[in-house]
Amino acid sequence: MDIQPLPTDLASLADHERHARAALDPAAWSYLCGAAGDGLTERNNRAAWESIALRPRVLAPLAGLNTRTTLLGRSMAWPLLVAPVAFQQLAHRDGELGIAMAAAAQEAGMVLSTQAGVAMEAVAEAVREDAGRGPLWFQLYWQADRGIVEGLVRRAEACGFEALVLTVDSPVRAGFRLPAGLATPNLPPSSGDADFDTLCATAPTWAELEWLCGRTRLPVVVKGVLHHADAREAVARGAAAVIVSNHGGRTLDGAVATATVLPGVVEAVGGRAPVLVDGGLRRGADILKALALGAQAVLVGRPAVWGLAHSGAIGVAHALRLLRDELQMAMALCGCADLARVRAEPPVFSPNQ
């Protein structure tokens, strides 16, 4: 893995995005950073975080300020995971290994996609010895053949992944052709593209979630929930956590922004399981808003890809560090010395208070 020189003008994630766009060829940019349809949901995700106003408290004690939290029973230095992103070698030859090592260096978690370009065992091995790393989870796209699902589950358990993330927001997808030279070593060779009817017929349902929960010793996290009733049902059927997500606006264009529905999902789940959120988080202050609205942790997808695209692992580490430093700064400026305080007295403005 190369250590590349970083651009000298990386003051925000917007700078990472600009450098990534310049570094990538247009087709890779379009896949990695694009959105579905007209990009309504992708834009609304960002706008919804921006529209929430923080309301600081003053003169609160800040000594020992820290971002530590727990997630599914394990401690984390700060509440962020890199979201599952397929085909990371489209961004940079270091791909998933680069993101895994950068996330570990920044004590963030990582969710490895089913559609990763590197075998899950290699990723788990690369960050195995790192005592400080955050949670390492494996994302599962349901496969029509339960034997394939079972094989993925057994491998993830054996090589040290700590949770399975079942993505439920993409039962059907617009046609996608894997560029030449990219592979998906976690999956058996495909027997060709399934048509729309086949995808509908084999899409997972609540029964598949229950089957999966009963088939693994790992906690199962359901990713892609936007309705409070679905969140409640997922937990009732065995999910250990839910991720409020619209896939970063890459599936249903016009789907509601994640920040908008997060409070309702948190209320519906009622503390029975942690609620996480992703989609459009671009600043430490956005993370603070998500935590204030009840999220236990957040995920970011494109921001990690941007860092990877322009500078490999070191670019990812820089992007994550920016978010971490910005979160700490926003907490201090809001008078929150820890995340317990954020939850007890959420520093977001509501006209009723």
Ligand SMILES: Cc1cc2nc3c(=O)[nH]c(=O)nc-3n(C[C@H](O)[C@H](O)[C@H](O)COP(=O)(O)O)c2cc1C
């Ligand atoms: C290029 C790309 C590939 C993605 N691949 C997957 C995937 O394989 N599995 C999955 O559950 N989500 C996938 N996602 C969605 C992300 O996990 C996440 O929900 C989304 O990127 C969050 O929004 P953000 O990019 O605005 O942070 C992908 C997103 C991008 C940008």
Ligand SMILES: CCCCCCC(=O)C(=O)O
């Ligand atoms: C047939 C390949 C589908 C890959 C889907 C990866 C993904 O979730 C994405 O948003 O892209």
